[in-house]
Amino acid sequence: MAVDEDWSCDANDAVHITVVQPGETKPKTLSTFHPQFTYPIFGDDEQIFGYKGLIIRLRFAAHDLRPHVHISYDERFKPVGDTTALDLLGTLKPFIPEEALINLPEYEKAVQEDPSAKDFKPPGKQVLSYEVNDRQYEIWAGSLADPEVKRLLDRVQVLVSLFIEAGTPLETDDPEWTLERWTVFFIYEKVTPPTPTASSYSIVGYATTYRYWLYQRDQSESPTVKNDDFPQAEIKISELPGRLRIAQFLVLPSHHRSGHGTHLYTTIHAFCIADPTIVELTVEDPNEQFDALRDSADFCLLQPEFIKHNVNLNPDPNGAYSKKQRQRLVPTAALIPSQTLVEIRKSFKIESTQFAHILEMFLLSRIPKSHRLAGGTNLARLLIKKHKADNENDRRYYWWRMLTKQRLYKKHKELLDELELLDRVEKLDDTVRNVEEGYEMTLEAFEERPSESDEEEEPAEPSGSVRREKRKLAVVEDDEDDEWEDIEDKKLLTKRPKV
Structure with a gap:
């Protein structure tokens, strides 16, 4: 009926x-x-x-x-x-x-009538205190193996299902050695207790991170089979080299647009840098909102370092090479200081693909806007002139596009190879355009900020099914496990890729 x-x-x-x-x-x-x-x-x-x-x-x-x-x-x-x-x-x-x-x-x-509220302190260790609009905030970090951290997380995990697309609540009944891999960061506001027996802490948001082992083989030794006894010593996850991955990231909607997401992300990044056993920071399935926050924070962090090392595109890399090489190939190291960039990436422990994004965005920002697509540059004429353009900024923009195409083509080579040549070229050009538009949006937002205290809207979370929409190739999703260090050994085509 x-x-x-x-x-x-x-x-x-x-x-x-x-x-x-x-x-x-x-x-x-x-x-x-x-x-x-x-x-x-x-x-x-x-x-x-x-x-x-x-x-x-x-x-x-x-x-x-x-x-x-x-x-x-x-x-x-x-x-x-x-x-x-x-x-x-x-x-x-x-x-x-x-x-x-x-x-x-x-x-x-x-x-x-909670008798313990007055003496309540967030579990773990306080790692940061900061002020926003005359209000005081603290960030605390603790291991999920701590019963008090586990209790708080168990209570609030329903919000994962309500705010994190495709997010899955953590299994907190795992063995202790597994829980030790997880560190939870809580943001609390320090408030005036509303009653004499009430707490002075009020929740703002939280993030979960976990570390996973990173295999690092000694390249100076040849792999050999050994019959040695298996080591019996207790192995602690916290003492092994690994990556730290942000899994869940939530700022309550009532606290958006106040910079808390940026404070939380940069605190996790600082935690990562301070730990000598952590090699790099990664993010699990970031959505577009979190990408914007992450890009802004990482750009703010790396921009002074790039400027200090005078990182920029060489507008005339051909001048250093023989006539035979000039017509076809240009080493990437002739365009950018590859080894210096590798050292910067490792020192700041930024994942390779994310570092490549920030570098591309920075290099784009060094080109005057009038010589970029967003400023109305004549792209058709540039594609005819290519690296022989009269203006050095036009040449820089040409080489920027080629560098970006190189990364995208390398990452998506298998799928691109399945397309006809013209379709392949068109797909790559469209993707580079989308990438550039995404960078321009971030740069514009970054330039419009009057000061560090003026923050853009905070995302609810990073975990979800929406992946780098402005950056990804339409036929495949991005992958964060690319080794950016290999770029110095690659050659850059001065013509459209021939496959």
Whole structure:
């Protein structure tokens, strides 16, 4: 039988996420916001059937994230045959801790009369304090093997499903040696306690990172088979060389546009640089919003270093090579100081593909805008003149395009080889144009910032299915495991790639 559509409601509108703290007589609301999406819980349509006036309120205590679920509605659909209203608690249980299911009076009493709230401090170690608009903030970092860190993360992980596209909550029941691979960073605001027994900490956001072992073979030794006994000594993950990867990254919507995402990312980066066992920092499936934040932070970090080493494109690399080489190949090292750049990348522990993006963006910024596509340069004439253009900035722009094409062609060679030559050239040109447009947007935002204290909008998270849309080739997704160091051994074509 037909069912009235009025019994269906939008799950994103029905779910209200609320941060609370003690008030004079009962908990008061600090902020309320809706999830970005709810399909992991309520299905792809993000619809809830069987209720009118439905509100699903997810509450979190501001300091220790004590959770609570409260469901209210005006009417509930009476079963007709096999058609029934959705079992809301049954649907939510896999995503929320058991303690969130107590009744509302018990929860309010627990928040109001928490005897430990006054002395609460975030678990782990304080790694940064900063100020935004006369408000004080702190970032704390702790191992997931710490029971207090684990408890906070277990309480808040439902937000992964509500804000991180394709994000998966962490399995915190793993063995301790596995949990030790994870470090959780929490941002808290220091506030004036609303009551004499309340906490002075209020949650702002958090990020999770994990380290994974990086195999580094001694290139001076030839691989040999050994019959030695397997080492019995205890191996600690924290003492082995590895990469640090950002997995989840969340700033609550009520704290967006205040620079907290940038502070959190740069703190994680500084943590990485300070640890001699970590080789580089990577990110797990960043989305477009996080890419913008990451690019801005990394560009701000690397720009002074590039300037200090006078990094720029050589507009006349042909002058150093014989006539035989001039017609076909130009070593990349003749265009840019490859070895210096390799050393910079390693010292700042930036993943190779990300470093290549920042370098390309910096090199583009060194070319006057009037000689770039965004400034209306005559690209058709440049493609005729190529490296023989009269103006050195036109030549720099030509070589910039060739460097960028080289990276993209190298990365996507297998898929490009499947295309006809003309299609291949067109696809590569379109991708370079998209990459350049993305860089121009970041550079424009960077140039328009009056000062470091003026921050752009913060992303909710990096993990998700949207990948570098302005940078990726339309036929394949980007990959962060490319070794940028190899660039110094590559040759750069002075003509369009011939495959």
